[in-house]
Amino acid sequence: MNSAPARRSLALAQLNPVLGDVAGNLSRAREARAKAALAGADVVMFPELFLIGYPPEDLVLKPAVQDACRQALDELARDTADGGPAVLIGLPWKEGDRLFNAIAALDRGRITGVRFKVDLPNYGVFDEKRLFDSGPMPGPLPLRGLRLGLPICEDIWRAEVVECLSETGAEILLVPNGSPYRRGVVDERMNVAVARVAESGLALVYLNQVGGQDELFFDGASFGLNPGGALAFQMPGFYEELQIVTLEQGASGWRIAEGPKALLEEQDKSDYAACMLGLRDYVEKNRFASVVLGLSGGVDSAICAALAADALGPDRVHAVMLPYRYTSEDSLKDAKDCASALSIRYDILPIASAVEGLEAALSPLFAGTKRDITEENLQSRVRGTILMSISNKFGPMVVTTGNKSEMSVGYATLYGDMNGGFNPIKDLYKMEVYRLAALRNRWKPQGARGPDGVVIPENILTKAPTAELRENQKDQDSLPPYPVLDDILECLVEREMRLPEIVARGHERATVERIEHLLAIAEYKRRQSAPGVKVTRKNFGRDRRYPIVNRFRDRSEGAYVPDAAIQPEPMKNLGEAYDG
Numbered sequence: 001m002n003s004a005p006a007r008r009s010l011a012l013a014q015l016n017p018v019l020g021d022v023a024g025n026l027s028r029a030r031e032a033r034a035k036a037a038l039a040g041a042d043v044v045m046f047p048e049l050f051l052i053g054y055p056p057e058d059l060v061l062k063p064a065v066q067d068a069c070r071q072a073l074d075e076l077a078r079d080t081a082d083g084g085p086a087v088l089i090g091l092p093w094k095e096g097d098r099l100f101n102a103i104a105a106l107d108r109g110r111i112t113g114v115r116f117k118v119d120l121p122n123y124g125v126f127d128e129k130r131l132f133d134s135g136p137m138p139g140p141l142p143l144r145g146l147r148l149g150l151p152i153c154e155d156i157w158r159a160e161v162v163e164c165l166s167e168t169g170a171e172i173l174l175v176p177n178g179s180p181y182r183r184g185v186v187d188e189r190m191n192v193a194v195a196r197v198a199e200s201g202l203a204l205v206y207l208n209q210v211g212g213q214d215e216l217f218f219d220g221a222s223f224g225l226n227p228g229g230a231l232a233f234q235m236p237g238f239y240e241e242l243q244i245v246t247l248e249q250g251a252s253g254w255r256i257a258e259g260p261k262a263l264l265e266e267q268d269k270s271d272y273a274a275c276m277l278g279l280r281d282y283v284e285k286n287r288f289a290s291v292v293l294g295l296s297g298g299v300d301s302a303i304c305a306a307l308a309a310d311a312l313g314p315d316r317v318h319a320v321m322l323p324y325r326y327t328s329e330d331s332l333k334d335a336k337d338c339a340s341a342l343s344i345r346y347d348i349l350p351i352a353s354a355v356e357g358l359e360a361a362l363s364p365l366f367a368g369t370k371r372d373i374t375e376e377n378l379q380s381r382v383r384g385t386i387l388m389s390i391s392n393k394f395g396p397m398v399v400t401t402g403n404k405s406e407m408s409v410g411y412a413t414l415y416g417d418m419n420g421g422f423n424p425i426k427d428l429y430k431m432e433v434y435r436l437a438a439l440r441n442r443w444k445p446q447g448a449r450g451p452d453g454v455v456i457p458e459n460i461l462t463k464a465p466t467a468e469l470r471e472n473q474k475d476q477d478s479l480p481p482y483p484v485l486d487d488i489l490e491c492l493v494e495r496e497m498r499l500p501e502i503v504a505r506g507h508e509r510a511t512v513e514r515i516e517h518l519l520a521i522a523e524y525k526r527r528q529s530a531p532g533v534k535v536t537r538k539n540f541g542r543d544r545r546y547p548i549v550n551r552f553r554d555r556s557e558g559a560y561v562p563d564a565a566i567q568p569e570p571m572k573n574l575g576e577a578y579d580g
Contacts, residue, residue: 006249008146010174011036011044011085014220014241016211018285019053022065026051026072029089030079032242037084039244042144044085047176047209048153049101051091054178054209055216060131066094073104073111081109086144090152090176098133103150103176105143113141117152118161125180125216125534125542126154137161140170146247146254149173149202156196156204166200172247172254173197173204181219181274182537186237186264189221194229201227203247203256210240212281215531215541217274221264224256233259238273239447265445271428271535272307272436273445278533279424280311283397286421292390293399294383294417295319295339295346297331298465300425302338302456303437304401307424309450310440314343318396321348322383324355330463337457342450354382380416388419397421400530405430405482407529407540408489409515410522418529426532427539429486430465437461480511488515493544494537499554517553524548 013032017025029046036044048054051069059065069091080087086107093102093114101117116135120128138161140147149170155161156175165173173196179189189206197204203226210220221237224245233256235243246257265273283291291308295301301319308317319342321327321335332348339346358378359366366374387398400420402412404427412418425433438461441454465482479485488507491497492515499516503509526540527548538544 006145008043008144008247009039009041010205010245010247011039011041012205012207012222012235012243012245013044013046013050014207014210014222014235014243015046015050016218016240016281017047017050017053017209019056019213020059020065021053022051022068022072025053026076029076029087033076033079033085033087035242036244041085041244043088045088045174045176045205045207046090047207048103048178049090049092050176050209051089053213054090054218055126055128055213056092056131057127058131060092060099066092066099070094073106077106077111078109080106086112088143088148088150088174088176092132099131100135101128101132101152102135103152105141105148107143112143115141115150115152117155119154119158121154121157124538128154137164139168140165147171151175153177153179157192159196159199162196162200162202166202170200170202173200173202175204175206177206177208178218179208180216180534181270183267183271183535184537186219186221190223193223193225197225197227197229201253203227203232203254205245205256210238212278212285212533214282215278215534215539217278217281217533219270219274224259226255227253231261232256234261234264236262237264237270238277268432268436268439269443269445271432272439274535275424275428275436275533276307276310276445276448279307279399279422282422282531283312286397288395288397288421290316290318290396291399292318292320292387292394292396293401293420294387295321295335297321297328297334297338297460299433299437299456299460300403300406300430301401302334302460303433303440304399304424305338305342305344306437306440306450306455308399309342309344309455310445310448311424313449314451317342317344318390319344319346320387320390321346322351322386323348324351324379326379330459334457334460334463338455338460341453341455341457349386351379351382351386354386355379358382377413377416380413382416384413384416384419391421399424400532401425402529403428403430403433404536404540405479405485405489407526408493408522409479409485409518410525411479412525412529414525414528418525420530423530423532426529427535429489430482431486434461480515484511485515488512489519492516492519493540513553513555520546520550520553523550 033044051072090103093100105113115138118135122129149165151161205224207222209218219237222235224232226232319339391398398420400423403425406412437456491502502512
């Protein structure tokens with residue numbers, strides 16, 4: 001008579017840690033383990049560096065942090081003396097003078113093994129080489145009758161670590177990850193995992209963190225692949241979940257039993273969800289009770305209001321219209337209608353007396369000069385000051401509302417509309433903002449706390465965008481049409497294309513040169529801007545680290561042009577909404 005095949009039950013804890021909250025993360029791990037025990041799991045697994053949170057940046061270098069993580073690990077190890085599930089959990093591991101990104105196995109009341117990350121990513125948003133030492137090539141780790149291969153995140157993006165594990169007897173690959181969201185990353189992860197499965201012949205379980213951490217959002221979307229590359233299960237994106245997975249041993253090795261396959265949101269829907277949930281976690285993990293924002297009647301502030309209502313609930317969002325003499329009746333109506341549709345608090349605070357008071361105070365120095373963007377930007381700075389004063393008095397965080405197109409070319413005012421704590425649309429170009437706003441009117445994401453239906457008035461989506469800092473002003477008085485601007489910027493920022501290549505796409509060379517110049521000289525503003533959710537391949541901040549002092553401009557058909565040949569514009573008077 002044939003004996004029944006061996007089985008193991010694996011609990012995958014796709015959870016949202018709070019960075020630096022070691023005690024809280026330990027509590028979350030204990031709660032997940034208790035649920036896994038009730039489900040009969042043999043092992044419960046957590047994402048990369050779960051006890052401290054990911055990415056820990058230089059916080060992980062503090063000896064006190066390292067000590068706290070080790071103490072938490074020892075406590076959790078003692079818990080496993082109860083005979084319940086064994087634990088696989090990530091933490092920083094100090095060994096002599098070396099610090100490793102580690103995954104520890106806990107069972108029978110003790111630490112039964114530790115494996116270290118080998119490939120430390122040092123590109124884009126990652127800088128692990130300055131924080132951790134690279135571990136040695138790992139062998140399998142025995143746990144509950146399985147020889148586990150435990151490559152950590154980046155370790156599967158090249159073949160060597162998995163090759164070493166398969167050659168030294170690993171029976172299955174369990175991969176803890178801290179992989180942040182960006183467009184297209186789900187397909188990239190899947191392609192990498194399929195390649196490792198094909199090369200090794202081993203089943204693979206990919207467990208990813210979920211939740212927001214500063215500019216990054218981790219989308220979960222954990223999955224499993226069987227030998228041959230077939231999808232065994234797919235966990236949902238963007239939300240916490242504890243899923244029980246059954247591992248079965250057959251004649252050809254260990255396989256993953258078929259499990260639920262969640263449908264993942266794609267493209268614009270996933271971008272909206274990342275921006276919404278990134279804002280939620282930033283507000284709640286920093287313990288703000290509510291948010292306040294300026295609602296101008298334009299599309300940027302409207303979508304930010306919708307994101308805030310969806311993230312936090314309408315009762316935690318306060319919108320303020322701050323009109324001046326150039327604010328149109330359309331804008332007043334559109335802002336009111338938007339606030340009403342979202343069911344958020346809405347107040348109108350006219351700014352004329354404040355603007356005119358500042359002009360009066362400056363008049364002795366400004367006497368005999370022409371009015372220019374200096375006076376225009378007083379309006380923006382008054383608005384920023386009022387919003388920050390509301391924040392100081394009542395405690396809400398100010399939501400900043402500038403899009404990536406504006407941040408790219410400096411179409412924003414320092415200490416004015418750039419004021420605030422977090423910007424949910426910082427990594428969305430203007431045309432993407434329009435697209436997501438229209439999407440929200442016909443779709444509401446899972447977990448959104450805002451109202452159903454149309455929440456952004458149609459007039460906001462169809463009228464010409466304007467800063468309304470002077471009579472009859474339109475954004476395209478100073479900028480190319482947004483479809484043109486956004487394409488040029490994507491070529492310059494995301495793709496780092498040469499100017500001749502961008503011109504070959506059908507753009508005028510003079511326009512491309514001007515946008516490249518504006519992009520370069522606005523770096524000093526971006527350094528002072530609020531953080532915002534990363535959704536594109538290259539966001540401003542962690543991804544794109546350009547110098548502020550920078551005279552290089554691409555001005556030739558492939559040949560280097562020395563600085564002396566470039567006659568740059570000064571950093572002021574570049575256009576209606578730019579300031580120096």
